[in-house]
Amino acid sequence: MVYTVTFNPSLDYVVTVDDFRLGLTNRTTSEELYPGGKGINVSVMLRNLGIENAAIYYAAGFVGDEITRKIVETGIRAEEIRIPEGCSRINLKLKSIDGTEINGMGPAIRREHVDALYEKLDRISSGDTLVLAGSIPGSLPDSMYSDIMARLEGRGVRICVDATRDLLVNVLKYKPFLVKPNNHELGEIFGAELATRESVVPYARKLQEMGAENVIISMAGEGAVFVASDGRTSLREAPKGTLVNGVGAGDSMVAGFVAGYLKTGDLMEAFYRGIAAGSATAFADYLATDDEVEAVYRQVAG
Numbered sequence: 001m002v003y004t005v006t007f008n009p010s011l012d013y014v015v016t017v018d019d020f021r022l023g024l025t026n027r028t029t030s031e032e033l034y035p036g037g038k039g040i041n042v043s044v045m046l047r048n049l050g051i052e053n054a055a056i057y058y059a060a061g062f063v064g065d066e067i068t069r070k071i072v073e074t075g076i077r078a079e080e081i082r083i084p085e086g087c088s089r090i091n092l093k094l095k096s097i098d099g100t101e102i103n104g105m106g107p108a109i110r111r112e113h114v115d116a117l118y119e120k121l122d123r124i125s126s127g128d129t130l131v132l133a134g135s136i137p138g139s140l141p142d143s144m145y146s147d148i149m150a151r152l153e154g155r156g157v158r159i160c161v162d163a164t165r166d167l168l169v170n171v172l173k174y175k176p177f178l179v180k181p182n183n184h185e186l187g188e189i190f191g192a193e194l195a196t197r198e199s200v201v202p203y204a205r206k207l208q209e210m211g212a213e214n215v216i217i218s219m220a221g222e223g224a225v226f227v228a229s230d231g232r233t234s235l236r237e238a239p240k241g242t243l244v245n246g247v248g249a250g251d252s253m254v255a256g257f258v259a260g261y262l263k264t265g266d267l268m269e270a271f272y273r274g275i276a277a278g279s280a281t282a283f284a285d286y287l288a289t290d291d292e293v294e295a296v297y298r299q300v301a302g
Contacts, residue, residue, distance in 0.1 A: 002046060002053035002258060003079075003124060004131040005117070005148075006039030007140065008106040009057045009067050010091040012247075017096050034286065035070040036091055038134030038162060041248045043076045045255035045277060045287050051262060054079050056120050060107040061087030081116045083107045093247065108139040121148060126156030129177075129258060133162040133251060142166040149174035162254050165189065172211035179207060180216040180254055197235040200225050214267060216257065216274060218250055224278075226271040234268060236275055239299045241283040248287050253278030256293065272300045 016030040035044070043055040054077035059067055064080070067088055071078045089104030124130060130152070132145050141147075145167050149159055153174055160178040161171050164185045172179075186203050187194040194200045197219065204215040204227040213229040223238040256277025260270035276297035280288035283296070 001124075002051055002129045002131065002262070003121075004039035004043045004046075004053060004055050004133065005121075006037040006055065006057040006134060007109065007136045007144075008089065008134070009035065009037035009040050009059065009064075010089045010104065010106070011063050011067055011070075012036035012091045012093055014093045014095050017094060020094065020097060030095070032286070033066075033070070035067045035074070038251050039131060040067075040071065041251035041287060042131050042133055042162075042255045042258075043071070044074055045248070045252045045281070046259060047074055047076050048287060049255060049259040049277070049290055049293065051255075051259045053077070056117065057081065058083055058107070058109060058113065059088055060085065063090055064088040079120055081113060081120070083109065083113055095245075106137060109137055110139070114140070114144075118148075118151060121152065124152065124155070124157055127158075129158045129160065129262070131160045131162070131254060131258065132171075133160075133254065135163070136167065143170055146170035146174060149176065160254060160258060162250065169210075172207065175211045175213060178214045178216065178254070178257060179212045180218060180250065180257075181207075182218045182220070182250065183222070186217055195222075197223060197225050201227065201233060201235070216253065216271065218253055218278065220246075220249075224253070224271075224275055226268070228267040228271070230267060232268055234271060236272075236300065239275065239279040239296050241279060241296070243282055245285060246282055249278045249282040252281035252287060273297060276300045 012034045014032045015028040017026045046053045056079040059080045060083040086107030089106040091103045093101040158177040161176045162180045183194045200217045215227045217225040223236045226234045253274040257270045257274035260273025280292040280296040
């Protein structure tokens with residue numbers, strides 16, 4: 001079974017506004033509502049790729065109710081942890097102005113809520129996969145992901161981490177199965193500017209030296225780099241296509257890798273599937289379908 005954890009999920013309100021103008025009343029020409037947050041995006045994409053999974057997440061207020069309704073509607077097993085105070089966040093994303101969004105804060109997560117998460121994680125067994133993705137609220141320490149990995153250490157759980165800075169660095173000693181920073185995040189860790197695929201390779205290997213088994217470095221339009229635990233390295237150009245939506249592309253790459261590995265057991269094949277899934281989402285209005293991923297995969301593996 002695959003599990004994802006999302007500490008700060010959202011209801012993403014994606015709108016198109018023609019000729020948006022500051023200081024004036026603007027009206028939408030299209031509107032969509034999706035469950036959001038990096039872990040939930042991974043769950044939705046895994047479901048699109050035919051992989052059953054469970055999403056573990058925090059939910060509060062009426063927005064939390066709607067997030068859960070939409071997760072269940074997608075066919076994902078919803079493992080909601082209810083927070084009685086506050087309200088889950090709504091993120092406003094302006095589709096017509098690429099990269100423009102306003103993200104909410106979300107509720108505070110207290111010690112008792114973390115204990116409820118641990119109760120769920122304690123049910124995960126050997127052979128399962130856990131994906132820890134995204135930032136965490138300010139009410140939690142930067143050791144949160146490493147605390148989870150310490151708790152699960154020795155249980156045979158395959159753990160994938162998509163995080164930045166201390167959240168990522170702190171988990172390396174627990175030997176995560178996969179880490180996936182982008183080139184800018186990797187550069188921040190080591191104090192280097194990494195603009196080419198070749199330049200990231202030695203730093204990806206440093207992450208392996210620090211404990212990571214497999215490392216993917218995503219580089220948007222420059223493609224991606226993979227350094228595998230079996231010693232293989234791959235530098236791939238980005239597939240050709242029209243960028244429509246960058247939101248969720250990195251999450252789709254993680255989902256594609258996990259799905260590819262579970263289906264084939266081959267690390268390089270999983271990497272190709274990850275690139276295809278991430279690019280297919282970038283070329284789509286929302287998280288890509290299995291057919292859309294397959295079309296891009298033929299370009300990646302060809």
